[in-house]
Amino acid sequence: MESENMIRYKATVAYDGTNFSGFQIQPNGRTVQGDLEKALAQINKGHFTRIHPAGRTDAGVHAAQMVLHFDYTNTIPQEGLFKALNILTPDDLSVLSLERVENDFHARYYAKSKVYSYRVDNQPVRNPFTRNFSLHHPYPLNQEKAKMALSILVGTHDFTSFCSTKTDKVDKVRTIYAATLAVDEATKEWVFTFHGDGFLYNMIRIIVGTVLEIADGRREVEEMREILEAKDRNAAGPTIGPQGLRLEKVNY
């Protein structure tokens, strides 16, 4: 046991997910976890450290603030560790903050709620500057219909219809506290924001995929309630691209 020499750290990281094969480490492909664990090993003479995130993100999905924890030797000063991590990680991954926490802190179990955004570029011609951060959907959209569809989802529901069948989660009941739509004045993008106690696999990408079908007239607003009640993934719309999705915040 080295526990007396170990400190538990909570870190907040930001990453542009474009060139990552997701957060979770895997045999092939560059991952956020892989890059961070590699840097931690480099700083600590090659000793491996496992990191534990608040959740995972898929390939191409971004994070403005992902939270994680890890146990690390206390022989390396905190400020030096923080600076070294930012030097040793590539430009598309930054450690925003690092703080010492109690040894029972857990990034996933202690998370109370999460905020995600999904961006849609609704202009006729694709914007080259937002192409990795926004879904290009150049069809006329009705904002009021989109907002009505979103409001149906707010509250505690069984979200089976909005969960990938490739999941190991049995309990599909989640609470959405807020689901909003705003327009980014600078880029003209539609910005969907979801605040909930937790989100199922692909849940937001399926929800926004369905809302876009309603907003562009392929489905009626009322269908949203039927889809929810069907508890059947086939009832909902498509899982749209990962590039528009961003984890904005994890609340504790």
Place this chain on the structure above:
Amino acid sequence: MESENMIRYKATVAYDGTNFSGFQIQPNGRTVQGDLEKALAQINKGHFTRIHPAGRTDAGVHAAQMVLHFDYTNTIPQEGLFKALNILTPDDLSVLSLERVENDFHARYYAKSKVYSYRVDNQPVRNPFTRNFSLHHPYPLNQEKAKMALSILVGTHDFTSFCSTKTDKVDKVRTIYAATLAVDEATKEWVFTFHGDGFLYNMIRIIVGTVLEIADGRREVEEMREILEAKDRNAAGPTIGPQGLRLEKVNY
């Protein structure tokens, strides 16, 4: 002569310069001109068409609105040409508009003025989302000093001190109509904006490189006037990175 079958088009294009070796075609490396001329040839059965831009941009420099002209066969309908160009160009290059113009229109000679922006990420930790569009300069900056330095440059001056020695231009007199600094509330970036009748090679990158030396205290505000009067490239600050620079608009 095929002139009676030719139409002169004015096109406005946007590009993320990150993965381009600049605008101008060259033997090695992907260029904006190369991609556009390749698409025009594909649409017109392999016949080559030369495009003429309002100016060039270096590797890594972006354009929100670059203007160019070209002469093209009138057997291809304009709307079809516009759509085909956007389909045949990669995601980091978009044709925003295409219009028929008089045969004497010239994208470079007719340009009256240009607007460029330069973005600086002044946060302690690099923002992964702006890394390709902003210079990371994490040192305390004095905004008032930066604005005073900029104001000295407004007007008609010989900008030899702010021009790369690798230029073939003899006349270094240019007029800057406006040079401003604002903060982007969403990203906290410093955004420099320059409006002038024309800009010399590397001029804005050298100007902002010098202004940053004044804003972070390495030089005094008054030195800006001395640098201008020296008419010597060595008197000014460094040519900072291309990624913060963006051509915003060409006025006719």
